Amino acid sequence: MTDIKTGINPLFLREEELRQGIELLFFAYRDFTAEPDAILAEYGFGRAHHRVIYFVGRHPGITVSELLEILRITKQSLSRVLGQLVRERFIVQRTGVRDRRQRLLDLTEKGVELERQLTERQRARIARAYREAGAEAVEGFRKVLLGLVDEADRGRFPSRLPARRGA
Amino acid sequence: MTDIKTGINPLFLREEELRQGIELLFFAYRDFTAEPDAILAEYGFGRAHHRVIYFVGRHPGITVSELLEILRITKQSLSRVLGQLVRERFIVQRTGVRDRRQRLLDLTEKGVELERQLTERQRARIARAYREAGAEAVEGFRKVLLGLVDEADRGRFPSRLPARRGA
DNA sequence: GTCTTTATGTCAGTCATGTTGACATATATG
DNA sequence: CATATATGTCAACATGACTGACATAAAGAC
Numbered sequence: 001m002t003d004i005k006t007g008i009n010p011l012f013l014r015e016e017e018l019r020q021g022i023e024l025l026f027f028a029y030r031d032f033t034a035e036p037d038a039i040l041a042e043y044g045f046g047r048a049h050h051r052v053i054y055f056v057g058r059h060p061g062i063t064v065s066e067l068l069e070i071l072r073i074t075k076q077s078l079s080r081v082l083g084q085l086v087r088e089r090f091i092v093q094r095t096g097v098r099d100r101r102q103r104l105l106d107l108t109e110k111g112v113e114l115e116r117q118l119t120e121r122q123r124a125r126i127a128r129a130y131r132e133a134g135a136e137a138v139e140g141f142r143k144v145l146l147g148l149v150d151e152a153d154r155g156r157f158p159s160r161l162p163a164r165r166g167a
Numbered sequence: 168m169t170d171i172k173t174g175i176n177p178l179f180l181r182e183e184e185l186r187q188g189i190e191l192l193f194f195a196y197r198d199f200t201a202e203p204d205a206i207l208a209e210y211g212f213g214r215a216h217h218r219v220i221y222f223v224g225r226h227p228g229i230t231v232s233e234l235l236e237i238l239r240i241t242k243q244s245l246s247r248v249l250g251q252l253v254r255e256r257f258i259v260q261r262t263g264v265r266d267r268r269q270r271l272l273d274l275t276e277k278g279v280e281l282e283r284q285l286t287e288r289q290r291a292r293i294a295r296a297y298r299e300a301g302a303e304a305v306e307g308f309r310k311v312l313l314g315l316v317d318e319a320d321r322g323r324f325p326s327r328l329p330a331r332r333g334a
Numbered sequence: 335g336t337c338t339t340t341a342t343g344t345c346a347g348t349c350a351t352g353t354t355g356a357c358a359t360a361t362a363t364g
Numbered sequence: 365c366a367t368a369t370a371t372g373t374c375a376a377c378a379t380g381a382c383t384g385a386c387a388t389a390a391a392g393a394c
């Protein structure tokens with residue numbers, strides 16, 4: 001048997017390593033979503049509303065189809081949540097110019113404010129974790145997480161951050 | 168304004184960096200849970216069943232209270248899922264020896280088999296991501312994710328993997 | 335200009351998983 | 365003995381997912 005001196009079987013190590021990864025994802029995600037969930041509850045909203053608000057804020061003018069692809073839920077599921085957000089004036093729909101069948105989605109001022117409030121907690125949590133772990137660790141975090149994402153969606157994460165003209 | 172040459176505002180960079188982190192977590196978690204979910208559906212189970220099976224498998228003889236602390240759900244929520252798993256013989260309960268009020272939980276052979284089947288996909292996905300990213304990146308991944316976990320639960324992740332005698 | 339496809343919306347029913355609140359039982363502990 | 369703890373259970377409810385069916389408007393093909 002290998003590693004007799006240390007008493008550690010490398011297969012056990014590997015298994016343990018992988019299980020730690022699984023659990024880190026579980027606990028991190030659990031705690032990462034808990035804070036916004038509490039705020040959402042005050043508005044009578046749930047996590048699904050957060051996801052919609054987040055991605056509409058992130059991609060102004062996003063179409064319903066694009067949103068469905070990101071969330072990987074059915075249009076019926078999205079419809080209820082999106083309908084609420086539109087009725088309560090967190091999101092506005094406008095007809096597409098190039099394609100008049102499309103409903104382009106944007107946050108209202110109210111929506112931007114809620115988005116900011118929700119995401120702020122998560123940004124703070126990530127910022128702290130980044131700061132404590134250091135730049136090199138952040139690079140590794142990104143590399144591994146990107147490897148967990150389905151091939152199809154990796155293109156959403158440019159390896160070099162996009163430059164902006166005239167910043 | 169800073170960085171006139173590159174046209175990049177460092178505050179924008181930081182914001183973009185943090186949002187990438189948020190989204191990586193979302194997409195990675197979405198894809199990480201999708202495969203087991205499909206298997207669970209064949210058994211008429213959901214993600215909640217997976218979580219229970221996983222942590223009972225991970226901590227044989229775990230008490231109901233300990234499980235509740237990990238999952239952060241109410242005992243009524245757990246009870247439905249756990250009850251099903253016990254009735255369908257994936258999990259057995261035995262009375263605690265030191266404290267006879269406790270119900271210690273263990274996987275049956277059937278439970279171990281399902282756990283293996285479910286977690287195998289996730290292990291494979293993580294193993295691939297680890298392999299592709301390299302050992303250094305894995306270290307960073309762990310460091311950052313651990314920083315996202317609430318203080319209270321960080322002790323679940325020993326910095327040095329535990330040695331086993333006589334492996 | 336018709337035909338087909340696409341983008342979106344909607345109605346209806348179901349299921350899984352979480353919640354709160356109230357109460358019950360057995361056992362441990364002071 | 366009195367109180368606290370570990371667990372279980374009943375009931376009611378909310379959220380967010382699903383399937384299936386059907387409707388409308390606009391785009392695109394031929």
